[in-house]
Amino acid sequence: MVVLTGPPGSGKTHVIFQEVCQILAAGRSDFRFLVPSATMAEHIRNRLAREGHVFRPGLIQTFSKFIEELTPGRRQASGGAFQAIVDQALESVSPAGYTPVADLDGFRRVLANLIEELSLGGCDSATIRTAPGGEEIAGVYRDVENRLARRGLTTRAGRLTATLSGVESNGLPGLSAVYFDGFSSFSNLEIRLLEALAKTVNLTITLPDSPGSATTLERLLSLGFQLRTLTRRRPEAAVVVVAAPDITSEAEEVARRILAHHAEGVHFREMGVVLRSEKPYVPLLEATFERFGIPARFYFSRPLSGHPVVQFLTGGIDAALGGWEHEALLPVLRFGAAADPSLDRFEFKVRRNLPARGIVPLREMTRSGGIQHLLENLERLDSWRGAVLTPPEWERRIADLTGLVPLEAPRDGVSHNLAALWRSRTVVLRQFQSAVSDAACTFDPEQPVTLDAFWRVLKGVVRLSSLRVPDHRRDVVHVMDAIEARQWELRNAFVCGLLEKQFPRYHSENPLLSDESRELLNRSGFRFRTTADRQREEQFLFDVAVSRATAETVLSYPLRDPSGEDNLPSFLLSKYQAKVLSRDVRPQSGPPRSRPYSASTSISDSLLQEQLRGRHAVLRPTAVETFLQCPFRFFVRHTLKLDSAPAAPEKRLDALLKGIVVHTVMQRWHSSDGGMEIPSLVNAVVDEICSSEKVPDNFRREMARIEIVSALMKFTDMAEAPEGWKTSAEKAFELRLQGDVVVSGRIDRLDVAPDGRAIVFDYKYSGGKRLKRIMAGHESHRNVQVCLYLLAASRILGHEPAGMFYWSLKGDCRVDGWHVSLPDYKKIGTAITSGELMEMLEGSEAATLEAASEIRAGRITPTPDPEICRYCEFRDVCRARSVSKALAAGDAE
Template sequence: MPLTLVTGPANSEKAGAVLDPFRAAIRRGAILVVPTFGDVERLRRSFVAEEQVFGVRIEQFGGLLDEIARRTQVRPRPLGDHARRRVLAAAIGDCALEELAEAAETAGFVGALERLVDELRAQRVTPARCTQALTAWAADGDARRARYAAELGALYTAYRRRLDGLRREDPAGYHAAALDTLRREPATWGDDAVFVYGFDDLTGQQLDALDALGRATAVTVSLSFEAGRQAFAARTGVFHDLRAVADSVRELPPNAEHYAPQSRDALHHLERGLFEEREHALFATVAAGGAIELLEGGGERAELELVAASVARLLREEAFEADEIAVVLRTVDDVAPLVEQVFAAHDVPVSIDRRVRLGQVPIGRALLGFLRAALLDGDATELLVWLRAPGVVRATGALDELEREIRMTGARSAADARALWEAKRFTLHELDRVRDGARRGGRALCDAVAAELMRLLALPHRAADDPTRGSAPILTADEAIDAAACRAVRRTLEEVAVLSERHPGLAPSPAELVRELEEVQVRAATVASPGAVAVTDPLTIRARRVRALFACRLQEGIFPRTVRPPALLDDEDRRELARASGLILPRRDDELASERHLFYALASRPEERLVLSWHLADDEGQPAVRSFLVDEVIGLFGDDPQARTHRRELGAVGWDGDEDGREALRRAASLAPREREAPIAPLRDPGLLAGLAAREALSASALEAWAACPVRWFVQRALQADDLEATPEALARGQLAHAALEAVIQALGAGTEDARLTTDKLPQLRRLVREALAEGARETPLSTDHARIGILARRLERDLLRYVEHAAAAGSPLVPTHTEVDFGAGTEESAEALVLAPGVAVRGRIDRVDVAPDGRAVVWDYKGRAAKPYTKWVEEGRFQVAIYALAARELLHLDVVGGLYQPLVGADLRGRGALRDDPDLGVPVGRDDVIDADAFDTVLEDVVAEAVRVAGELRAGALRPQPATCGVGASTGCQYPTICRCEE
């Protein structure tokens, strides 16, 4: 049967030479083979538009190989990708490695071995032939090379032994067997002609398939190639391989008629001259004109913003249709999110064909979270990810509450989070079902995972109010991606399940299965449509024409990409292997020539406009070098297209000359003088103001909060938003310290002589402190980080022990009598509020009151380090200890002679505040804290006056920013800038 080879440069009517005979052969039976899935979809639509529906069969090369295997009845089906990787991993485990031991521990080793095995399998290399060739290659080397060669041979032998034991083939061996059968029995194919279109390169396996098919049926193959051209240097070997098996070769001449008239001279000149020597007669002076545009961005985002703006202009001002434009990137996956974001900002719809990992797909994130929570003792967030998947829990408020509980309690594990959930809500039986499957292993585990996956897919459509309930809705773009993820996962699970059933030793553990699923690739793509601009890569665009093409990110290292030699046996090793043994493996030392050809194919696709773009730096400011491919294009034209380069600086906003629209507003805003937003104003809501005015008693701490910053008081005391985070460690420490000291005083016998702190009681005091802390820690955990609790507990114990030792050493006659005294709380147990002035009452809680035998009393307020002397009380709004002293005097009817802040941390543990100059109290205080009786009363009066003033402001809602005093402790400055809107 004839094999016809059709060659020619780009735009030489190769499409007509292949597709027209295919159309004529459809009724008799024919298969068209194209490079990519996108080509399959595009050509199917074009044939539908021609009213040719039935009998049109279009496949990628993998589909053609599968069809050959089906017709030649090769059995059984080969291992799938995931099952095969498990066999490769098992083969690695079978070998005692030394030279390759470290490499074998890396994540990429299985993939590198897989690629080498495929090359050997495609050439039908037996383990014996492989070992012989590697031994010959290593003969002239050192001992390390000999070990390296021996271990490679052992790995290939172990892998083939594993396959033989399974009685299965891998895909390369399966297809090789099918091709060998086809050569022996060509009649098994039938009469269907085969047409291969759009390829500019073919692998060894693909060449093998065409050779075998050429013996069985009529085959027509098109190949972009023109002898003597530098742009085709990388394809010379493929051309000669095909010509050797072809019955006829049809060489087509270049044709400029496909280009738009206004761009024909420039674009045809580009196709004919790219990468050729400049002195060639072909290079007359030609102007690029408007056919070639150059875009230079200061950064990656700036470049894409230029591209998006240019595409938008073509759509809105030059009557281009979206499906006439292609944006091409050397690799799409790594930059797709930024492309989507930038083009959306310009209202340009795009269609991006890319592959992502399962965890990047919504249903995949939910499934992996579920499995980690159920099988791997995952953390609490994994359980939340699953529970937040659409339909799993419909009461989303319950999930918000669970998240709050997790944060507040410091729950770390999924088991802890599950316990919190099930304590108040329903049991999560799904976790138990997949755990049961894991206990049984193999097929049971895979089936349990598949069941949960399908449940996740169906749950969003089970709601009673779902309009698609009970119907078969057309999937949205996101739902289509979820469905694609389900297909990919179920295919993987079925591969693993079958392997586990037949060979239990290869069944994955739960952890291994989760890792397998994490690596599942999902095609996250929308089919290009008339309403969207295609964002694609050079390999996908090479078989179609567009009106305008944007070649983006033309940077050194990206396009052309950095040459990466094979991980096992580099190019030099392969040359030596071929010389020593005759075993020829593919090399990549012509990678640059391949990249040049790929750029040639790309640059020949537009009919009217070619736009080249690059950036000068990445978005962190690191320099990036423009690809030499841009210079190759610029050098072809005599009108210096580089002088017309459109540029955009890194971080630029808006656009010059854009008179309307959102971008004009953005630019105007960026160039305008900065306007400060007015800070928060006093409260105006009548209801809120009435509520403030009607408050019967204000707490002393609220007055202090207002004095520090009214806005802070408003956020913390008026808005009262529930915290998502747990109690801060400093606050938890203070709460536990207060509780522990109260417990110690009560245990001593508060109000009795036994409660006096003396040195002879130190052993008892130390014991009581430790017991009180241990008991209090059950109610007040010091941290949600369990690793820190022990450290924090030891620090607090040390500080409280130092304090009681300090207090005992003072030898004061004061007896701790009252602890944690509430006043004005409105309960039966509490005293009445303290009236500071007509209409102004305060409430609070006194930490401790010590009373001497003669009735004199000192009020204490525990602090960390922030113990302030009385001279700072009015200035800094420190009201509490003065108000507590007045409350003890007025409400407890005590002769209060001092009010002191007691620091519990630091080297100096003396109380700070105001103490009347009375003898025999033995209270250790700062020298400046002792004052006479009149001064003591004056201090209290001054605090009352300031507190009354602050209370008046508070009840009037007179908010104003005070950023200088808003922060607490180490948190200086404004704490709520988005609410306050002040600038320090």
């Protein structure tokens, strides 16, 4: 029995690997190569396969799998099931000291982890009772032990104990050698098992030369293990430190360097990224690598609860228990009827009708067979709500639900992510069923329970279950955490996120079992890690990460956090400060695009152009303005008529709906010749529109009502037309410009003097700032609305153009525009000559004619402008690459 030790990069794994190669070359299979994780086992198997060995995969396995195989017939409580049992015990024992925090998920998790740690360390409930603060832990721990026994469940500690007694009595038939690699320490129970194994097989264990392994090493040496110390064999790689402006630039810098190495002939598989933990880098690197076209495999498990299949299944039961609230049901319907072509229309209908509940109203909203079928199946869950069944019956029923999951037939030519999603479905269904079974096993199988009670436990189990999607691609960049990296040798390694509190992480003292209690227990022969032990391990993990590469290691960190504050670089970097080559990343060269951006900005097909002519034979002034501001926005809004999803009820009273309220009030007020009281008119219109739009009656609605009344009261103070002038509102017109270009609309307000001079007003539910922008838009002919109104008043109604104004009906209620030096308007707007006014009208007419011609010619060029793009509802579908730049420029201003 040998223990191999040495610093990271000293080749401990290599020594074992060579021995295993010799055994396999001799045609033997009487050994086990045990590692801490399934991905490490897979990595070793792949390395052996690359050496040309053929072997049974089970020869290289995790320690957990090894003891599981040696203890058949024992069911180990999964993480979720164990947590459920700890929760039950906590509720039943209810220790007084835990009362204030007993309902907190975080506290329950810490308690479950501590009980697991104690049991693995060989410390039972009777022993922990004697430690300071141990009384209350012991009460719950004891109850957990009893509950596990009653349910026929065991823990990892129970399995280890059973394995130990099996090995002590029968040895390990058929095995002559066992290798342990990748572990940095062993618990008391594990060391007892190692001692037993050493008596029956050749045992070789690797341990890093680190403070965290010192106690384990001491124990193994005291048991008679021979010590073999290795020195570093891997050549020192060059080290570069990159300080990127922010985390996004840091990820892009890594991606660019990977592509540069790949272009020089380095395989993707020879490169890897090492992280201290999954967050915040994994989602960012996934998106960045996807954008740069870099194939990558992420050695991180995902939460099972985040998979769409599981969200569909859990969402269905949640919706049933919540009485079929439509908003909660929508994601379930989206997934379950994803292939149905009428789904979008149905969803919009449902959203418009929110809030609502019940399956029957939903069925009345669609005739689609697919959606009806799904709703029928979901309706079956109605009978579950009041049912009280035994846990095995719930297990059967819920497991049957997996039949509702639509399985899409795979096809070629899809992205890796989509293929992975398809591949994962079978794994997910299997794991969901196993979670249901885990939940069932925490109950008394004879005791009937409600769906609600069963569901609470099952959701907890699902929340704690993780998912690994099989990914067998060979030439990929490996992204892993520092613990996983221990067995890897890479040509180029990138270690990201070297910031204080990220790498190294800071560990706080366990709130339930203090360091003092741990040290006390350790003096009695136990081995529980203290905060200081965990902190020391951070240096070791950093040494592991830095020693993975043979050619180059890039250490990186972002200079600023997302809010622009300076970050504090990791103190682990101090020895490399001289290697900071540049504080800036290299200039942007842009990611290669798998689908090049199409520069096509017009529709050239003659048939389509004919359709455009038909569709836009008559134009509205607002549509003309949309085109003048951005042809692509016009195309999406007015040609394709794409609609965004209806807003949720609490968000419906937006600027658009308030604008409708204000315009309706104005229309009625004008028809009463200003005789109606504004407050009562606003109240009536707000109630009428809000109830037809199902806007909830809450403080927002009241705020909107108060705002509108206040603005319109200011308006009425200044609304009266000059002496002798006649006011009319909502004047419809259809104005033929040159050729067949027709503009139709409604003039919000038209004031006519006894001598035939006319001024027009357009009411806007917008503030003074926007009014200014609209005025400026008239000078560049991107806004034409009031000009077209005045042209209509002149050409159709025969009035002499005298002025045009915009009236802001919000806040201070301002009015601004142009007029031909009318004395009554000298305090508002800009006085201009008749000639200048006519020039403005002609300029707007020319701009409208040009817009009409370009619309019919199929021009759809996006023209980004920060002010327009910021509020554009089509930003998500806009192909203009410069939109984000335009927005950033707007922000900078």
